[in-house]
Amino acid sequence: MAERTSVLGTGLVGCGWAIVFARAGFEVTLYDESPEALDRAQAQIASSLADLASAGLIDDAATVRARIRPAPTLADAVRNARYIQESVFEDAEVKHRLFAALDELVGAQTLMGSSTSAIPPSQLTRDLATRERWLVAHPVNPPYLVPLVELVPAPWTAPATVAGVRALMQQMGQVPVVVKRELEGFVLNRLQGALLNEAWRLVEEDYISVEDLDKTVSDGLGLRWSFMGPFETIDLNAPRGVREYAERFGPFYHSLANSRTTPPAPWGEALVSHVERLRREQLPAEELDARRAWRDRRLMALVRHKREMERAT
Amino acid sequence: MAERTSVLGTGLVGCGWAIVFARAGFEVTLYDESPEALDRAQAQIASSLADLASAGLIDDAATVRARIRPAPTLADAVRNARYIQESVFEDAEVKHRLFAALDELVGAQTLMGSSTSAIPPSQLTRDLATRERWLVAHPVNPPYLVPLVELVPAPWTAPATVAGVRALMQQMGQVPVVVKRELEGFVLNRLQGALLNEAWRLVEEDYISVEDLDKTVSDGLGLRWSFMGPFETIDLNAPRGVREYAERFGPFYHSLANSRTTPPAPWGEALVSHVERLRREQLPAEELDARRAWRDRRLMALVRHKREMERAT
Numbered sequence: 319m320a321e322r323t324s325v326l327g328t329g330l331v332g333c334g335w336a337i338v339f340a341r342a343g344f345e346v347t348l349y350d351e352s353p354e355a356l357d358r359a360q361a362q363i364a365s366s367l368a369d370l371a372s373a374g375l376i377d378d379a380a381t382v383r384a385r386i387r388p389a390p391t392l393a394d395a396v397r398n399a400r401y402i403q404e405s406v407f408e409d410a411e412v413k414h415r416l417f418a419a420l421d422e423l424v425g426a427q428t429l430m431g432s433s434t435s436a437i438p439p440s441q442l443t444r445d446l447a448t449r450e451r452w453l454v455a456h457p458v459n460p461p462y463l464v465p466l467v468e469l470v471p472a473p474w475t476a477p478a479t480v481a482g483v484r485a486l487m488q489q490m491g492q493v494p495v496v497v498k499r500e501l502e503g504f505v506l507n508r509l510q511g512a513l514l515n516e517a518w519r520l521v522e523e524d525y526i527s528v529e530d531l532d533k534t535v536s537d538g539l540g541l542r543w544s545f546m547g548p549f550e551t552i553d554l555n556a557p558r559g560v561r562e563y564a565e566r567f568g569p570f571y572h573s574l575a576n577s578r579t580t581p582p583a584p585w586g587e588a589l590v591s592h593v594e595r596l597r598r599e600q601l602p603a604e605e606l607d608a609r610r611a612w613r614d615r616r617l618m619a620l621v622r623h624k625r626e627m628e629r630a631t
Numbered sequence: 632m633a634e635r636t637s638v639l640g641t642g643l644v645g646c647g648w649a650i651v652f653a654r655a656g657f658e659v660t661l662y663d664e665s666p667e668a669l670d671r672a673q674a675q676i677a678s679s680l681a682d683l684a685s686a687g688l689i690d691d692a693a694t695v696r697a698r699i700r701p702a703p704t705l706a707d708a709v710r711n712a713r714y715i716q717e718s719v720f721e722d723a724e725v726k727h728r729l730f731a732a733l734d735e736l737v738g739a740q741t742l743m744g745s746s747t748s749a750i751p752p753s754q755l756t757r758d759l760a761t762r763e764r765w766l767v768a769h770p771v772n773p774p775y776l777v778p779l780v781e782l783v784p785a786p787w788t789a790p791a792t793v794a795g796v797r798a799l800m801q802q803m804g805q806v807p808v809v810v811k812r813e814l815e816g817f818v819l820n821r822l823q824g825a826l827l828n829e830a831w832r833l834v835e836e837d838y839i840s841v842e843d844l845d846k847t848v849s850d851g852l853g854l855r856w857s858f859m860g861p862f863e864t865i866d867l868n869a870p871r872g873v874r875e876y877a878e879r880f881g882p883f884y885h886s887l888a889n890s891r892t893t894p895p896a897p898w899g900e901a902l903v904s905h906v907e908r909l910r911r912e913q914l915p916a917e918e919l920d921a922r923r924a925w926r927d928r929r930l931m932a933l934v935r936h937k938r939e940m941e942r943a944t
Binding site: 436458459463464465466468493495496497498499501502503505506507508509510511512513514515516517520524525526527528530531532533534535536537538539540541542543544545546547548549550552553554558559560561564565568569570571572573574575576577578581582583584585590591593594597598600601603606609610613616617619620621623627 | 846860
């Protein structure tokens with residue numbers, strides 16, 4: 319019999335996780351406090367699976383869907399679960415209440431991950447009897463297309479929990495990375511934030527338009543980064559590798575960092591209005607949904623392309 | 632008769648530009664002070680064109696190659712050129728000498744761009760009679776695969792020069808962006824530097840391994856960025872667009888920026904040695920060249936994929 323995983327919370331993130339687990343052959347129980355949300359989630363999952371099938375990313379949507387079962391109670395959902403992925407509303411109090419309830423319900427071997435993108439795990443699990451078996455497993459949306467998962471242990475998370483969830487995520491076809499100890503924003507959003515903060519500032523100081531800044535990434539920096547990380551990129555960009563790159567360009571990047579003598583201001587109202595106006599000129603509000611559908615098609619095609627490339631090499 | 636463009640300097644960047652121009656149907660004169668370098672460049676260009684043809688990115692390497700002619704003298708190279716792309720050694724003195732010589736040689740309509748990645752245009756063109764017709768046209772390597780070109784005017788660059796080179800680059804199939812006035816590192820390297828500096832710091836502080844940091848980009852952040860810029864990404868990531876995103880997440884990113892209370896230190900010797908050791912464990916030095924060939928194949932395949940996507944939508 320297939321092993322069981324449990325997804326608690328059925329927003330976009332929870333639905334995404336259910337697809338990841340079921341696609342990998344696991345039995346998935348899906349739970350939400352709200353029966354209406356649970357109904358909506360099943361429709362959402364069916365729709366996403368149909369999209370994946372028509373993009374050629376899964377063979378048989380019905381088989382995958384049949385592995386996902388809505389559970390009537392929390393106790394039923396987590397019974398015999400090898401792994402529980404919490405994906406409820408991003409609020410420490412809401413998560414606390416759920417985690418306390420789980421403390422009484424979960425089996426002795428169950429491992430547990432929270433999808434939180436910003437709450438430090440120590441703040442969520444400090445007082446739990448099961449706290450050694452909890453960590454943060456932060457996905458990128460949607461996790462069935464973007465495979466990266468940040469695993470962030472609290473100080474008391476057992477090494478076996480990190481190793482176990484890492485192995486499980488690999489088995490699922492995800493790409494887990496370990497953030498060795500907790501820090502604000504974890505790693506992915508710190509990298510994203512460093513680039514975003516510089517981007518907002520360059521527009522605020524009127525060095526470049528919003529449209530041209532976007533092209534700088536989508537037609538420049540972003541191409542290599544879709545298949546190589548920044549360290550591999552610079553390692554290959556100097557004949558003798560990363561040391562030579564650091565010797566030649568390190569002082570330049572250090573000078574750039576130090577050319578900012580004040581920390582960035584908040585993204586202020588005037589700046590946000592400016593960027594919003596320019597974005598709405600490029601893409602009217604009524605076309606946002608159509609553009610999101612375009613983005614999802616592009617992401618699916620890119621994932622298929624990457625798979626073909628990885629098979630070929 | 633095809634219009635003429637001229638490429639001065641025949642390192643990797645100059646060879647790349649020659650391919651861009653010739654591929655677009657322009658007649659290209661190629662010049663280098665060193666006849667040996669000019670010979671090597673022709674072999675390099677032939678080899679790159681063969682790669683592009685076998686990747687299905689150009690139809691006929693021989694036709695493109697036939698448009699590129701080595702010029703015996705600088706005067707011959709730039710005669711009747713609509714546009715000159717300077718790509719000589721990255722040294723202000725070397726460029727100064729060439730620009731002064733060009734001042735006496737170029738036609739009254741010729742526009743001129745420098746490939747410099749870091750020297751401000753005002754420092755290069757201040758004293759030239761032709762300074763209104765100069766700007767920086769900074770490519771990403773190799774420009775025949777990565778289409779972004781940063782156009783950076785000096786204070787005295789004529790608006791018609793910016794408009795003319797922008798139109799020319801678009802005609803070539805490149806993606807020009809305008810950096811409205813000069814600043815250290817221009818825009819692309821400032822964005823890259825913001826992410827790189829945070830990446831080096833996260834490794835220095837031992838929050839994550841080099842390998843996992845790279846995956847955070849190549850299997851996470853970098854996927855969307857290969858076809859959408861950061862502003863479009865966040866605009867689509869909140870139901871009501873970029874304003875809602877800024878309201879919900881702006882304070883979080885501001886807090887991340889301010890969590891760094893000191894500017895980054897230089898990439899120090901111990902840190903560089905650490906990163907180098909880990910990179911050489913992942914990729915031994917003797918495999919660097921093979922991995923570069925892999926990178927180029929992946930980049931070509933990605934470019935073909937993006938073209939197919941853009942044709943389809």
